[in-house]
Amino acid sequence: MANGVLAERLENYLEHKTHKGIFAWILSTDHKRIGILYLVSMVTFFWVGVTLGFLMKLEMLTPGKTIVDAQTYNTFFTLHGIIMIFLFIIPGIPAVFGNFFLPIQIGAKDVAFPRLNLLSWYLYIIGGLFAIASLFLQGGPIDTGWTFYVPYSIRTTTNVILPLLGAFILGFSSILTGLNFITTVHRLRAPGMTFFRMPLFVWALYATAWIQVVATPVVGITIVLVIIERALHVGIFDPALGGDPLLFQHLFWIYSHPAVYIMILPAMGVVSEIIPTFARRTIFGYKVIAFSSLAIALIGYFVWAHHMFSSGMSNTSRAVFSLLTFLVAVPSGVKVFNWVATLYKGSIELRAPLIYVMMFIFLFSIGGLTGLVLGSLATDVHVTDTYFVVAHFHYVMFGGTAIILFAALHYWFPKMFGKMYNEKLAIWATPFIFIGFNMLYFTMFILGYKGMPRRYWSYLPEYQTLHIISTVGSWILITGLAIMFGNLIYSLFKGKPAEANPWGGVTLEWQIPSPPPAENFEEIPVVNHGPYDFSKINGNSDGKS
Amino acid sequence: MENPEISTPISISESEKTEQARHLSIPHQHKDAIGAKIGMWLFLFTELLLFGGLFLLYMAYRLQYTKDFVVAASELNLVLGTTNTIILLTSSLTMALSIAAIQRGKKKLSVAMLLATIGFALAFLVIKYFEWTAKFHHGIAPNSPELLSKPNGEIIFYGMYFSMTGLHALHVIIGMIILLFMLVFLLRGSISKTDYIKLENSGLYWHLVDLIWIFLFPLFYLLH
Numbered sequence: 001m002a003n004g005v006l007a008e009r010l011e012n013y014l015e016h017k018t019h020k021g022i023f024a025w026i027l028s029t030d031h032k033r034i035g036i037l038y039l040v041s042m043v044t045f046f047w048v049g050v051t052l053g054f055l056m057k058l059e060m061l062t063p064g065k066t067i068v069d070a071q072t073y074n075t076f077f078t079l080h081g082i083i084m085i086f087l088f089i090i091p092g093i094p095a096v097f098g099n100f101f102l103p104i105q106i107g108a109k110d111v112a113f114p115r116l117n118l119l120s121w122y123l124y125i126i127g128g129l130f131a132i133a134s135l136f137l138q139g140g141p142i143d144t145g146w147t148f149y150v151p152y153s154i155r156t157t158t159n160v161i162l163p164l165l166g167a168f169i170l171g172f173s174s175i176l177t178g179l180n181f182i183t184t185v186h187r188l189r190a191p192g193m194t195f196f197r198m199p200l201f202v203w204a205l206y207a208t209a210w211i212q213v214v215a216t217p218v219v220g221i222t223i224v225l226v227i228i229e230r231a232l233h234v235g236i237f238d239p240a241l242g243g244d245p246l247l248f249q250h251l252f253w254i255y256s257h258p259a260v261y262i263m264i265l266p267a268m269g270v271v272s273e274i275i276p277t278f279a280r281r282t283i284f285g286y287k288v289i290a291f292s293s294l295a296i297a298l299i300g301y302f303v304w305a306h307h308m309f310s311s312g313m314s315n316t317s318r319a320v321f322s323l324l325t326f327l328v329a330v331p332s333g334v335k336v337f338n339w340v341a342t343l344y345k346g347s348i349e350l351r352a353p354l355i356y357v358m359m360f361i362f363l364f365s366i367g368g369l370t371g372l373v374l375g376s377l378a379t380d381v382h383v384t385d386t387y388f389v390v391a392h393f394h395y396v397m398f399g400g401t402a403i404i405l406f407a408a409l410h411y412w413f414p415k416m417f418g419k420m421y422n423e424k425l426a427i428w429a430t431p432f433i434f435i436g437f438n439m440l441y442f443t444m445f446i447l448g449y450k451g452m453p454r455r456y457w458s459y460l461p462e463y464q465t466l467h468i469i470s471t472v473g474s475w476i477l478i479t480g481l482a483i484m485f486g487n488l489i490y491s492l493f494k495g496k497p498a499e500a501n502p503w504g505g506v507t508l509e510w511q512i513p514s515p516p517p518a519e520n521f522e523e524i525p526v527v528n529h530g531p532y533d534f535s536k537i538n539g540n541s542d543g544k545s
Numbered sequence: 546m547e548n549p550e551i552s553t554p555i556s557i558s559e560s561e562k563t564e565q566a567r568h569l570s571i572p573h574q575h576k577d578a579i580g581a582k583i584g585m586w587l588f589l590f591t592e593l594l595l596f597g598g599l600f601l602l603y604m605a606y607r608l609q610y611t612k613d614f615v616v617a618a619s620e621l622n623l624v625l626g627t628t629n630t631i632i633l634l635t636s637s638l639t640m641a642l643s644i645a646a647i648q649r650g651k652k653k654l655s656v657a658m659l660l661a662t663i664g665f666a667l668a669f670l671v672i673k674y675f676e677w678t679a680k681f682h683h684g685i686a687p688n689s690p691e692l693l694s695k696p697n698g699e700i701i702f703y704g705m706y707f708s709m710t711g712l713h714a715l716h717v718i719i720g721m722i723i724l725l726f727m728l729v730f731l732l733r734g735s736i737s738k739t740d741y742i743k744l745e746n747s748g749l750y751w752h753l754v755d756l757i758w759i760f761l762f763p764l765f766y767l768l769h
């Protein structure tokens with residue numbers, strides 16, 4: 001491995017400009033700059049989504065109208081879903097941190113197709129603008145919910161085609177990123193970087209990339225068919241003409257359930273990076289974690305119909321899908337046990353990234369376990385389409401992926417920008433996020449269990465106390481998010497210069513200067529050991545891989 | 546359909562692995578023909594899955610409306626369908642020949658074969674156009690009163706027919722545009738005996754377009 005800090009005469013990627021001004025960014029094919037482009041655009045979309053979520057919770061403060069009418073509320077939850085899922089969570093970690101660190105972690109100078117990589121970002125932006133444009137057009141913004149269920153999505157008079165096209169284009173972007181990453185992993189690993197010497201983040205990205213490539217086309221064609229249906233009335237999904245809306249649901253979830261793993265797998269990869277670094281110990285069960293990513297990717301394909309337990313299916317298929325759903329919990333559980341086992345007897349340094357990871361393990365475990373409540377037939381029928389489901393997927397998606405995205409942001413911030421963030425402020429943000437999050441979403445479990453249906457604009461007065469707690473929670477959560485992002489943005493300009501390896505990490509990205517040189521490595525490193533070998537740092541056999 | 550050029554499996558030998566490490570002296574402009582081919586195959590895989598969704602729907606509806614599908618299928622023009630199948634199969638041959646020619650450094654032959662492929666693609670589209678307009682003249686079009694008066698199964702059959710062959714025709718058009726670009730590259734010399742991966746990948750795409758038609762043709766025209 002190339003050791004220590006490389007010569008400082010290397011121009012870093014922020015100084016190395018191929019074009020002038022803004023064009024140095026939007027025309028750059030450097031994977032690091034593209035990662036930053038994604039980061040900026042994604043955080044922007046994230047705050048649009050947060051604002052919509054904030055307004056929704058404000059509306060739910062009282063039964064009946066609080067600030068907006070029912071139709072506006074419908075468009076709020078639809079756009080909140082579309083933005084958060086298609087523009088934030090799905091591209092999230094792979095597009096930002098995958099782009100930035102995948103090539104570095106395998107000892108390459110860039111991804112396999114740099115220009116295609118830039119094209120993916122453009123498609124992402126175009127898709128995002130399409131999705132949001134419906135806000136400003138006649139007919140009003142889309143109100144179908146992010147799932148676009150037929151027949152409503154072919155009957156509503158709101159702008160459906162534009163956001164659908166947006167989702168299709170975003171899918172294209174996702175596919176191109178996926179095939180780029182697969183090819184990169186196969187072709188550009190440094191000498192000695194065998195598959196089982198790759199960092200687990202790379203393994204997670206690799207498994208994710210396969211899901212992106214294999215699952216996304218199915219939702220692509222489904223979306224195209226809804227567009228055709230709306231434009232030409234061919235009847236394929238229209239029950240009035242003999243079409244079957246259930247087939248839409250099947251095709252939709254054949255993608256959208258694996259998409260859940262597109263969201264969570266990269267996050268799990270990040271966790272497997274952060275924990276060894278701050279425990280000063282090699283990861284417990286490297287191969288098992290690597291294979292569990294592939295197992296999740298594989299089993300994840302065969303569980304889609306658990307979204308449709310109450311839609312109309314034979315009892316046999318419901319039982320089979322329920323069983324498979326339980327199976328997919330196994331590799332996820334394996335990972336959680338391995339992470340905790342890694343921390344055991346480690347010399348733990350409790351820095352902000354690790355605190356976020358702890359938060360993740362707690363929240364994600366709640367999300368995962370409540371997923372089993374939804375995966376079992378009898379209980380699912382009781383809580384389906386209630387706030388219980390809303391709480392579950394926010395615990396998994398927000399408590400899981402988004403929290404880890406924040407962890408990754410803190411973990412790699414010094415490397416990406418060459419600046420240190422303010423550790424105290426970063427830690428101060430976490431109790432706000434943690435308390436706000438649980439107030440906001442845990443109440444939803446109770447509300448759902450008591451029968452509060454999701455997507456309703458009004459509710460019975462007896463639910464109000466819980467709704468108020470939930471809404472106040474959203475304010476605390478947003479305060480925490482504001483502190484966190486404020487700290488990072490402030491540090492971007494005023495932060496102290498970061499060392500090359502502030503955490504004592506051992507993967508390749510910590511062996512090069514911060515920020516990385518334009519071409520990552522002065523010379524391509526030769527790898528001769530596993531990714532989490534702390535024996536040199538610890539000076540004992542405890543950290544050996 | 547089988548073409549030795551395209552059926553080369555994606556395998557990465559050990560020698561290539563060590564070789565690929567030395568690849569990137571200039572990072573953003575490296576050439577990696579094997580990498581490009583892996584990328585293309587993955588892309589073709591996504592195309593197969595895209596149409597896979599449609600084939601799944603076709604299967605489900607065929608099971609549900611078997612009789613109506615048989616009636617509607619017998620009204621399609623078998624002669625035109627067969628002609629188009631032959632045209633597309635031949636175009637795959639000329640495509641493969643074009644690649645084989647440039648590999649042997651025979652640029653003129655390669656250009657001629659590529660032109661033939663584009664010509665066949667155009668012929669396919671013209672025939673498709675006449676086929677569709679003939680249907681429209683008989684009042685068979687999406688949402689037309691004539692079609693809506695038929696049983697649900699026939700509406701769905703034509704819904705699938707127009708969607709699937711339409712989407713396939715779109716792929717033929719995209720393929721043609723790609724091949725036109727390749728023609729320019731060939732004439733300019735940026736596709737040559739030593740560097741023909743662009744043409745090879747376009748060929749792969751073209752064979753896929755052909756392959757999908759091979760499945761569309763029996764499903765719509767032959768299964769009575």
